Amino acid sequence: MARPLSIAIVGAGMGGLAAAAAFRRVGIDVTVYEQAAQFARLGAGIQIGCNAMQVLRGLGLEQRLRGQSFYPRSWNNRDWRTGEIKFDMIFGESAEQKYGAPYLLAHRGDLHAALASAVPDECVKLSHRLAGLDETGDGVRLTFANGVTATADAVIGADGVHSIVRDILFGATPVSFTGRIAYRTTYPASLLGGEKIDDCTKWWGEDRHIVIYYVKPDRSEIYLVTSQPEPEFRIESWSAKGDVRELRKAFEGFDRQVEQVLAACPDVHKWAIVDRESLAHWSDRNVTLLGDACHPMTPYMAQGAAMAIEDAAVLSRCLDGVKRDGVANAFRRFEATRKERTELVQQTSRANKWLSGKTNADWVYGYDAWNVPLAA
Template structure:
């Protein structure tokens, strides 16, 4: 049974990934307990590395976990280093060491997803995390919700937060089916042991190699023990949307045939790469129904081209916890306030992330040369300030508590 707190309603979070555990941790900071239901038998984030931009880093620092994570992370000195596909020419780069903290009050880091998940989990009491609970449906029963699990068990809650990812059962229950479309792209992921990686890939830098129809990003993670690779290429019809699908190094190399030999040498050092399809999902106009809502990829799956998926889940969690704390006596109104604050921002990020592949994947020619010239003049750390400067507390302070759907 979902825990009931002296502060009010029973809150159930479906999904024990980064967003779900962050929601529980931020609620805990507000003195509100929430029960997390996770389908896996143990908490272990799949995938590989991720970039922790300043907007995410500040939320982790607020939770008190950034220093805990520091032993397993890398602080970047260089970011947005764009290199030309054929010869590695540096088109532009950002001096994060000199500017990031000054502009946004925090550095930029990289980490393995599992290390980030463990750091956040440390702020959630263990008895509030229920493993082996795969949600398959949600039923409204008056002012409460009945959560159905795959093994026949069920639970009741007054508030439900769907943090159950891109295939969210909660989203389907409260919003309806939102079918995905084929983006035409697939992603490869791989980890290279640092000892097998060339010097240029071990530097504390986020590097993006861009070329016709493809791009590849690499950066060190796990205190420099590994180099994380993530690459994007045209998808074939057999590619599936799954974090656990795999390819071969030969298939990975074939996509980057003819690229700079330093890059293909790095790919050769990879183990078994993952490969999955990037499916396209339009932004949702609403996330909530009564006292149930969505968070993270369940609400706003986005292409990873701005490295903001985990960051937006953390922001969601921080805003949601504050909204519920301030509106604990009226959860439906609190959830409407939450979605009203978050939907415009996440929709904008979904949109710009969607368009980035067209910029990165231009074929050689006049448009590519114009893009490269623009990169040489651009300061991405400043140009993307609207992403990195976001403050959940300030966002709440600037809004009324009225129902955002009913305001004129």
């Protein structure tokens, strides 16, 4: 019996774990290498679009996520001061029927844990920070900072906006700071003292916005995330703390619902929003990039993780039945299938006008990565 294709995935985020789960479905031998010593449950929400849920259903995770996540009526878009509705993107049962999968609002940690549950523990190696890649006669050799080496038929760089794999392939380039920052946090809805909020609302200001939604099916936990100008702030860490008093001051005069949510907010994290231009190419021989490593997104469409999850499904289809000498062509087909869509989402998100007025969202939420035609 022929030896299965072996793939090393660098990075155990959403895209890396989704890829590992998808590859295992088609008989690929997968090992995921993650630099962190353990998975941390970050205080953040995540919108799981219908397009991402199509993939997650195929990975057997739909029922788990339905049970842990909030099922919103809509994503409402309102004027910051008057509360006037700019556009109400209806989800719920009608969107599920239209797009073939639900739209869910989740805690980021719940989605990550669900994806991790689809990959056996023995396939994930923590505390492995990549230090080098070399093509050899036996495959691609990976060298890690802890002294470990490994060899695989192919390597996937799913290691995020600061991808080491990307730097090795195409040279190190700095990220672009957008001049904007985000505050974010999750906290118990009980702190609102009985006040109710809308299912999911983006409050559009003149030079800033705030998005607020529930992340639990019983409405017990809420999430908020902002975007506002602060050009001099350049800390990207997900763990850096912000000053909740500064946050409240920045949104003074916003709708009463916003002020209530911020008044009850106990603390926040703060990070600089960064961006990168798209790459001319994603792969070199038997190494390719996936997700934020090759097409990082600003957060304004809530589609960054979804694009990585879509990548995982499409790439698994391109690699299905492929031997080592066919990997480079499979990677070419993957890029040819995905590049136009991911660049369009990048550009649309960067403009930060998504759903600010009447919007045809079918091209985003109606995409089915398991069945979209593959490039020749």
